[in-house]
Amino acid sequence: MRIPSFSSAVRSVAVGAAAAVCLFGAAATPAFAAPIKNIVLVHGAFVGGGGWRPVYDILTKDGYNVTLVQEPLTSFKEDVTATKRVIDGIDGPVVLVGHSYGGAIITEAGNDEHVKSLVYIAAHALDVGETEASNGKKYPNATKAVVKTPDGFLYLNPANYPSDFAADLPRAQAEFEAHSQMPTAAAVFTAEIPDPAWKNKPVWYMVAKADKIINPDLERMYAARAHAHTVEIDGASHSVYESHPKEVAALIEQAAQQSGQ
Template sequence: MKYSRIAAAAGLLLGLMGVAQAQPVKNIVLVHGAFVGGAGWRPVYDRLTHDGYHVTLVQEPLTSFAEDVKATKRILDQQNGPAILVGHSYGGAIITEAGNDSHVAGLVYIAAHALDQGETEAINGKKYPNSAHPFAKSPDGFLTIAPENYHADFAADLPAALAHFEAHAQMPTSASVFTANIPDPAWKTKPSWYMVAKADKIINPDLERMYAKRAHSHTVEISGASHSVYESHPREVAALIEQAAQHALP
């Protein structure tokens, strides 16, 4: 009888531990890509906060890869527990490096670069050419998208007025960020989720699929989605992030 009580108590304790481990991650950190700021995440932010998540946006300077990673780690240090780290576009390279932080429980790539050691965005872009116009480059080495090309290349599924505004609100991005090398990719040790934008002209969708397959990511594909899928399909993006939050911890 005494043994049965001990066994029952032990079973209850293990069950409670299992329940605790199954609790979803409540902190979400969103990282924007090149040429844009964090404001584009607003539709996703609104859905996640409505569902009870604590969401923080990183505003990286886009002046160098090291500074962008530093800006992301600064936000991760503010989290009061495990976090899901989400990156769009070039933001995927940032989370691949910053994702090694101990706060990060899982990674979510939204039409984003998930680089391996020895790769760069520039190298992979040559292997999997995109269908966008070349970027414009300033004399001091910063890139932008020509405003007349922005709607078609970056945001074809956004309203024309919004794309026009974003084309003239771009954050110039140092060309150096596209040649950054990541020696220890976080997706090799952290669980990941990936959204492929099937009509993306900035990153070839086949490159996105390669990234997702290689990282063994839980993957969804969105038909008709441009590179701005995080703005045009916030419901699907938020759902994928919530899936990561619910399943990242063992």
């Protein structure tokens, strides 16, 4: 009987060990390796979901299942409910994305177990005891365009909208959005969040460096304390999600690919 050499025996053990890893270890790997395919986009104050169209087109072309939330902007509770309603209708894990005030919404709605990561696009990521209004006093913005209606809603003066909200969009597009904006209940800007989801979920953040609606330094503060994967866009206005859709979509896809399930 031929006795195997020491080297061939070692090779046999190594092959066997590798096979064991493939059989037993691989079972735990796909759940973390496979990208999340469901993306939910949440718009901010004064706008509707249609502004997400350029990002939507890129993501869907790249094979993602994208759903837009059309929140009513009538109260924080109702806006969060509208977002949860969309999440509940999706089968599988979700990357939840918010722009501007939409960041406050995803900070609350992101506690849903289906949400695996959060992406903030020039957005508020509030902590316990904070409101958008209080943080705006600590980090003042550069707009004076806000107008309040007699029944407690806010909108941006259309004359200031192009320069303050959408300076890097074509003028005609900015003016159309100025006259099609959605008035937003003033009360949403004083809403508090008792359990911020960014404390328990991976976070990605985009800073718009020329933002006049949210102070870019406030955006940086939000990103830093959430330990977010952060990018900053030069010359970007508050409408960065419309003016730089490729960069926004790339950040969302990064979150989808790295969040795990």
